[in-house]
Each structure stands twice: as C-alpha cells, then as structure tokens.
Amino acid sequence: MTHVAVGVPLPAVPDQSPVEATRRRLTGKRADTVLKLGAATVEVLGEVGYSELTVPLVAAKAGLARATAYIYFSSKEHLVAEVYWRRLTTATPPANDSPEMIERVVSVLRYLALNVADEPEFAAAVTQALLSNDSDVEQLRFQISREIHRLLVAAVGSEGSSRDVGLLELVYTGAMVRAGMGHLSYGEVADQLEAAARQILA
Template sequence: MSSSTTIRQTETVERLFAAGLAELREVGHEALTIRSVAVRAGVSSATAYTYLASKNHLFAELFWRHLAEAPAVAAMGSRVERVQAAVRSLTTRIAEEPELAAAMSPALLGSDDDVARLRLRIGAEFAARFDAALGEGCEDAVHEALLLAFFGALLQAGMRLMTFDEMVDRLAPVVAVIVA
C-alpha cells in the first residue's frame, strides 16, 4: 500500500469522524445513520461502512477521542482532592458534548468487537486518570472501587437518573470514603 493511499484513508476516516460528530450534534444519536454521516463526509455508504461497523462503533470512537483529548488534571492537594478533581474533570469533559454523552451509554453497552475494543480503551483512559490522581502506593482495591463507583455513576447519568453535575456532587463524598 502506498503512503498516498494511507494518507487518503486517514483523511477519509477523519472526515467521517468530523461528519459523525456534526451529525450527532445536529440530529441526535437516535436519528443519526451511517448513511447520513457518509453523505455529510462526502463518501459513499460503502466507504463509510469500511471504517465504521455501526453507529455504536462511531459513538464509542468519538467518545474515546473526546476523552483522550482532555487535559490532565494538575496533581495538587490531598489524594482525596486529586481524585475528586479527576472525577470533576472527566465528568465535565463528558458533559461538554451532551449529544455524545447521551449516545455513549447505549453505544458502550453494544456487543460488536469494535465497540468492545474501544470500551477497553475508554476504561484504560479512566483508569490512567485515577492512577495519576491516586499516586504511588495505592492499594488495588481502592483503584477498583473508584472505577466501579465511577462507572456506576456514569451509567446512571447515561440513563438520565441524574445529571452530570449531580454525578460530580454525589461522587465527591463517595471518593472521600473510598480513598480515605
């Protein structure tokens, strides 16, 4: 494969993701189709399906990219304060894209292989943020409890049982109990 082919493929993928995010913002996750994303990106549906297995795959990829672009939180304060800041930062980042946040829960519960692969990347991103906030010498059980609490709250927010602002407020005392 020539480098021009690889560059062209990369450009196509980036156009699809940009079109997917624009389409998601405009019509929401339920109305979005891979065909509508393809039209917006200026490619055929067949080309879009070459790179996107499903709209859940698109949403999971967009969500992972959105998280990965978030700046790291400064490591200041006590361990509890650092973890609370990491939770606030991640939750704020998720809430910045409301349509993506709404699409994220059902998408990540999808069963296709591409979503499963991205679910692991997303989990690793959360874990890395918590590891950085916890610092050296933290017990594995503390790390695991934080991840379970965060994912549980994320699922509740995704199900609209609470807002992302409420998620931060409700997790702050939970973090204090787990980390203390």
C-alpha cells in the same frame, strides 16, 4: 446484556488489541478520513439524534461515499464509540499536580464525569453505543476502561492502593449508569463522585 454508561470501566485487555493497533497505523489521508467522519458524527447527532443516526448520513455530512465510511466503521455504534475514545485519549486533562492525593483523584473524577456534559445528544449516544455487542465497540470499551484506570492510578499514586482504585472505579461506574439513565445530570454526578471519593480516601 451488560448496561454500560458513558466511560464505564470494564476489564482490561492485553496491550496490543486489534482495534488499538489499527488506529496507531492510521496516518495521512486515512487518519484525516476518520477524523472527518468523527466530526460529522457529532454534527449529525445534533441534527437528528441517535435514533436517526446512520453511517450513510454521516458519510454524506463528511462529503464521503458511504462505501468509504464502511471501510472504517461497521455501524453507528462503532462510530460513536470511536469518537468518544478519541476524545478521551487525545484531550488534555486539567493540571493534576496537587500534593494531596484526594485533590488529584477528585480532579480526575470530575474531568471524566463532565467530559461530555455540554453535549447531551452525544452523551446519550455514547451511553447507548457502548451497549452494543459489535466486536469493534467491545474492543473500544476495553480501551476506554484502560484509559480511565490509567488516569485513576496516576491520581492515586504511591499513597493509595489497588483497592482504592477498584472502589473508585466501582463508584464511578454506578454514578455514570445513573447519569446515562437520566436520573442525574452530569454536574450532579461530578458532585456525588467527589463526595464519595472523599469518603473512600479519608
């Protein structure tokens, strides 16, 4: 099994994946239901931890029938991965308009590393959920990878190369794996990523 930590980049997939297309079609009550389940997932994680997390528990916390939850999510891994994906794609990264490429890259890497630093239960859950072989989680891993790649490409801009982006993704992957295994705090990861990026792009 491939070990994947929070937000670890994976190979890209075609633009219109089934998961992405499905989420784009969610509107109105369906979209509200997914958001309710996402918020409830984080609450339940804080109460019982990942090992005790279940789709029925999340449904109850959200005030929904378990059958309704299973319409949208196949497993607890799917739930957690979805919440992280939505956070990553809907959050507004810090202003990143520095004229210096290295400062733009450092800003992105620190943002990615610290995205869940204040929520240890959620961070640990994401790391474990992304290990799943669930087909829905697999698609979300690809979407997460693409978003991270997009942010790094934008930060590097025309001053860097695809090789620079690849090296940054590789360093990011290794650092996040160490954080996911508990060897480093996410704050320490952010500092190490900054140091590595400054060496790569010097």
